[in-house]
Amino acid sequence: MSNLLRVNIFFMISIVLIHANANIHDSGRQKYEQILSLSTSTSTCWQQVLALLQKHCSMNELDKYQSTIAYQFTLCHLSTMQTDLSKLQCQDNQVEFCVEKLHEHMNAFIAYTEFYPFVQSICYVLREKSAQNDLITHLTLFLNSSDEVLTKLISSVRLQNQLTEKVKYQQYVQDVILTNAKKLKHLARTNLDKTQHILTNIIQTARHEYDLLKQVK
Numbered sequence: 509m510s511n512l513l514r515v516n517i518f519f520m521i522s523i524v525l526i527h528a529n530a531n532i533h534d535s536g537r538q539k540y541e542q543i544l545s546l547s548t549s550t551s552t553c554w555q556q557v558l559a560l561l562q563k564h565c566s567m568n569e570l571d572k573y574q575s576t577i578a579y580q581f582t583l584c585h586l587s588t589m590q591t592d593l594s595k596l597q598c599q600d601n602q603v604e605f606c607v608e609k610l611h612e613h614m615n616a617f618i619a620y621t622e623f624y625p626f627v628q629s630i631c632y633v634l635r636e637k638s639a640q641n642d643l644i645t646h647l648t649l650f651l652n653s654s655d656e657v658l659t660k661l662i663s664s665v666r667l668q669n670q671l672t673e674k675v676k677y678q679q680y681v682q683d684v685i686l687t688n689a690k691k692l693k694h695l696a697r698t699n700l701d702k703t704q705h706i707l708t709n710i711i712q713t714a715r716h717e718y719d720l721l722k723q724v725k
Contacts (some may be wrong), residue, residue: 536629543630546584553584565631567680571687574627576603581623582616591615611699621692628684 543561546554557580564573583593596616598606610617 535626536631536633539626540630540633553580553587556580557584561627561630561634565634567635567677570628570631571684574624575607576600577627578620578624579603579607581626582619585619585623586616589615607695608698610695611702617699621695624692625688628681628688632681 540561543554543558547558557577560573560577560580564570564577579598583596586593586596596606596613607620610620
């Protein structure tokens with residue numbers, strides 16, 4: 509295999525990776541760059557977000573930790589608005605419980621519902637960066653290998669694995685989008701029910717006080 513053909517293979521695969529799922533990539537890349545900037549120029553809050561992303565963005569862990577990461581996003585965002593976070597602090601193992609109480613803090617609730625989907629797109633970018641680094645490493649080895657080794661590796665490992673993983677990941681993204689929609693719908697319904705209950709109590713109290721005032725008169 510000629511060196512020119514090897515170089516063409518390298519660039520063809522790189523172009524496919526760059527243009528795949530452009531919308532998700534662009535959104536995630538912008539958010540990730542913002543976090544990187546904030547983590548180096550502001551408080552340690554955004555550094556914690558970055559650490560969570562780097563630790564839990566794998567496909568095996570994201571479902572479990574997406575709420576935790578989104579909640580930390582929310583705290584950092586509110587901290588930049590000088591919001592009192594004393595009532596919003598939450599232990600990692602109690603995040604789901606804390607999320608259910610966000611209706612009591614409307615700004616936090618709105619921020620959380622916005623940040624929750626962003627976690628998926630940012631993790632997509634981080635996984636893609638890792639995959640590209642791995643690909644570049646392997647391609648470098650391929651280019652430095654003999655023609656026979658290069659042909660065997662591409663035909664028996666790389667192409668088959670990439671096709672299989674791409675199909676699996678597309679299905680995974682579809683499943684995650686559906687799951688996110690169901691979670692946010694459930695969260696909105698839960699908080700709406702609790703808000704209506706609070707308003708009902710307030711109205712009943714007001715009526716009772718009004719009746720007492722009428723009796724005094």
